[in-house]
Amino acid sequence: MDNSPELDALLARLDTGASRDRISAAADVAELEVVERDLLGRRSGAREVREAIKGLDPSERPVAGRALSSYEAGVREMLAERATALAAAAAAAGEADAAERLDLTLGGHGLNRGHHHLVTQVQRELEDIFVAMGYAVAEGPEVEDDWHNFEALNFPPGHPARAMQDTLYVKLGRPEQVMLRTHTSPVQIRVMQSQPPPIYCVMPGRTYRNETLDARHSPVFHQIEGLAVDRGITFGDLAGTIEAFTSAYFRTTVPTRLLPSFFPFTEPSAEFAVGCVFCEGSGCRVCSQTGWIELGGCGMVDPNVFAAVGIDPEEYSGFAFGFGLERMPMLRYGVNPIKTFFDGDIRFLSQY
Numbered sequence: 001m002d003n004s005p006e007l008d009a010l011l012a013r014l015d016t017g018a019s020r021d022r023i024s025a026a027a028d029v030a031e032l033e034v035v036e037r038d039l040l041g042r043r044s045g046a047r048e049v050r051e052a053i054k055g056l057d058p059s060e061r062p063v064a065g066r067a068l069s070s071y072e073a074g075v076r077e078m079l080a081e082r083a084t085a086l087a088a089a090a091a092a093a094g095e096a097d098a099a100e101r102l103d104l105t106l107g108g109h110g111l112n113r114g115h116h117h118l119v120t121q122v123q124r125e126l127e128d129i130f131v132a133m134g135y136a137v138a139e140g141p142e143v144e145d146d147w148h149n150f151e152a153l154n155f156p157p158g159h160p161a162r163a164m165q166d167t168l169y170v171k172l173g174r175p176e177q178v179m180l181r182t183h184t185s186p187v188q189i190r191v192m193q194s195q196p197p198p199i200y201c202v203m204p205g206r207t208y209r210n211e212t213l214d215a216r217h218s219p220v221f222h223q224i225e226g227l228a229v230d231r232g233i234t235f236g237d238l239a240g241t242i243e244a245f246t247s248a249y250f251r252t253t254v255p256t257r258l259l260p261s262f263f264p265f266t267e268p269s270a271e272f273a274v275g276c277v278f279c280e281g282s283g284c285r286v287c288s289q290t291g292w293i294e295l296g297g298c299g300m301v302d303p304n305v306f307a308a309v310g311i312d313p314e315e316y317s318g319f320a321f322g323f324g325l326e327r328m329p330m331l332r333y334g335v336n337p338i339k340t341f342f343d344g345d346i347r348f349l350s351q352y
């Protein structure tokens with residue numbers, strides 16, 4: 001018995017070959033899902049065939065039903081195969097990407113940029129302050145001879161002031177003639193020898209003394225020296241200069257105090273102190289309840305010093321000062337003890 005034309009029309013719509021072409025054309029999982037919906041979904045040709053079967057002659061319905069079932073089973077199988085193939089291709093592509101990727105991860109240690117030691121920073125900062133006031137910067141040797149370190153500075157041989165300096169001598173030449181400089185004051189002498197007045201100069205550098213290490217003393221430390229030689233320089237200029245640079249360093253107007261003292265190379269001589277920057281003079285632990293912090297020595301250049309370097313004390317006068325560099329950051333940051341500066345401990349140094 002021949003099929004009815006209606007049955008043939010329905011069977012023609014179940015085109016496995018055309019469906020296979022669409023399935024294999026799907027390039028990825030998303031496209032495959034669209035194809036699946038088109039072939040088997042609610043609005044698909046297969047669904048229309050299922051509905052149409054109801055209108056066939058009852059004798060032909062089983063034929064149409066079996067044909068539809070086998071078509072749908074075949075389509076599902078092809079969809080599953082294609083899905084597997086697409087997943088494998090995606091995994092392979094991912095591996096290829098991973099193989100080409102460069103691992104640019106660095107090791108666990110970042111590359112930290114170094115910076116100047118705290119003492120160097122303070123030295124540069126003070127140099128900048130003085131340069132802004134019209135001063136030049138000079139340096140001298142750390143190994144000095146007796147004449148520059150003592151004699152020209154008006155320490156005669158055997159003078160008790162020499163004993164105050166705890167000198168570290170170097171085994172060179174005649175005994176006790178070559179030493180590690182005990183202060184930066186010999187650079188004053190070298191500057192005055194090398195140029196005529198007017199002189200406005202600061203002289204920073206490392207200094208040495210045969211001193212036992214304690215909280216505030218170290219056998220190696222740094223000083224900065226100041227020297228002004230010109231016509232008509234007075235003690236008032238010295239006082240004003242001290243007030244100007246301490247205020248610039250502590251970034252606030254600090255009162256300064258001069259108390260009589262003695263140094264062979266200045267006359268008169270003074271110790272200078274600044275009002276305590278912590279308690280503003282009311283008294284605290286840092287200033288030992290005095291309200292003042294001693295910084296260094298100063299005075300008017302002694303005529304004997306001018307004579308040693310050939311400057312006429314009738315024509316010129318001058319002032320000088322000197323103080324420990326470590327003292328400044330000790331005060332500003334509360335660094336203690338002084339040996340902290342020389343330990344080279346990166347945990348300390350990296351904080352500044």
Ligand code: DAH
Pocket residue numbers: 182183184185225226263265266296297298299319320321322323
């Ligand atoms: N050279 C002195 C010292 O090391 C400090 C000093 C005092 C320097 C008075 C000076 C000065 O220039 O005028 O203790």
